[in-house]
Structures are given as structure tokens and as C-alpha cells.
Amino acid sequence: MTANGPQTVSTSGSSDGSTDVGMTDDPPLGSPRVDDPVIMSRDLDVYYGDDQALHGIDMDIPERQVTALIGPSGCGKSTFLRSINRMNDLIDIARVEGDLYFRGKNVYDEDVDPVALRRKIGMVFQTPNPFPKSIRDNVAYGLKVQGKDDDVDEQIHKALERAALLEEVEDQLDSSGLDLSGGQQQRLCIARAIAPDPEVILMDEPASALDPIATSKIEDLIEDLAEEYTVVIVTHNMQQAARISDKTAVFLTGGHLVEFDDTNELFENPESDRVEDYITGKFG
């Protein structure tokens, strides 16, 4: 850990430096929200080749709340999101410097297995991307890859129910996931992401390809999921951030985190003029 790293580890974590990233005793479901951060970034820089996309990001993301990342296009929101579960590893020219802690363990330590990390920190993308398989197999995928295939049917039902999709698809679990509407496909992707029982769900503009009704369902679902999971969402839609998030981070051009606060406070009383200009629509 660096000098400005976390002083304490919030709950179960691997503060002893062991390699069990995320492989810890999860906090009991339904237990009260805690304010300790589950994810912390410290002086995080991300480069694509010679271009620096993020500059010295410090952020504490609280457990079981919705944290929204907002800001104009190209300011590094998706880059930051992907750095949390090391999805940037999949981009050849991406390079990360600084520290990113998940429950006190630096996810960039050499002994961290990114695949195990991504089971604990799942991801949902902008365009719904179900596999060309049945609804059942889409949800089962996450369970099977980690060998959790006992009681698969029960777990599939549970994940679909949690993603507010079960009622609509209960009688067609063997139909293709691609035959669903866009909004249903996105909820299927959410079911797939939560089936392996992650702690954190990262969402990159999950409703931007959807119509208003489907968007509203996804927004309700996100708020609901935050009772059990820590949710971090990138959105270009400020009203959406204001509606559903507990915390908001504003990134501005050049990849700087300019403000991070409780959502109500940030929208009602932004500290910086640049953030005020952005949220009042003067640019962006």
C-alpha cells in the first residue's frame, strides 16, 4: 500500500496481502449500509499509448450505493469504470499507474487474477449483448464458468427475478435471448452479471440504447440492486444521475475528476464553477 492508500480495511478484505481478491466472506445480505468504501482509487493515471486519459484520480466508492460518473464525452468515465475490474487489460495500449483497491487489496498487484476479480466485479455494457443462446444458457454462463453449477435452475430463476425479468420470460427460458426486446435483453445481461453473485456491478451507459419505458425499468432496477450490490454507473444523462445515484463524480475534459460528492449536494450546491456550468448545461 502507498502512503496515501487506505488506512483501514473496511470489512472482510485481504489486508494481509493474501491473494484472495474478493474471495472473502461477503457481508450478509440485507445488513445495514456502511459508509466504508468498497473501492478506492489513489492517484490513478491511465494512458493509451502516449496519451494520458486519466490524471491522478482519487475516489472512494461506498458500499451498496449507486455512484454515478458523469461528464462530457471523452473525459475518461468509461476508462475509469474499466480500470476497476481491469477490463483495460484487454486493450493492448492501455497502461495503468497508481492504486485501485477493492476491499483493501490493490487489484493491480501481480498476484491478482483478473478473471476472479471480474466475478466479484461484474459489468453491464451500453448495448445489450446477450449471447446467441437461450435465456437459460445466458444466465447459466456466469454460474458454469466458476463451477457453481449445482441447483442451476434455482439460481437462474433467482437471478432473473433479481433482474426483474422472471415474470416476463418464465415460460420461454429455452428461447433465444436475442428474441427479447432491447430492454429485456439488457435486464437479461444484468441477470447474467448478477448470477455469479458479485459484490460490485459496473454499468457503462446501460440505458442509453433504450426507449423511455425500458429506461425507466432499468433505473428502478438499479436503485433496487443497490440494496444488495455496490453499483457504479457511467451516464451521459444528468437527470438520470440525479434520479438514481447516491454519489456523483464529475469528470471534465482531459480526464480530471473535478468533483465527487453526495448527489443532492453536488447538483444543488456544486463547489466549482466548471461543474456548475456543466450541470446547468452551459457546455458538454
Ligand code: ADP
Ligand atoms: P468517456 O467514457 O468519458 O466518453 P473514455 O474513457 O471513453 O471517455 O475516453 C477517454 C479518452 O481515452 C478519450 O480521449 C478516448 O479517445 C481515449 N480512449 C478511450 N478508449 C481508447 C482506446 N481503446 N484506445 C485509445 N484511446 C482510447
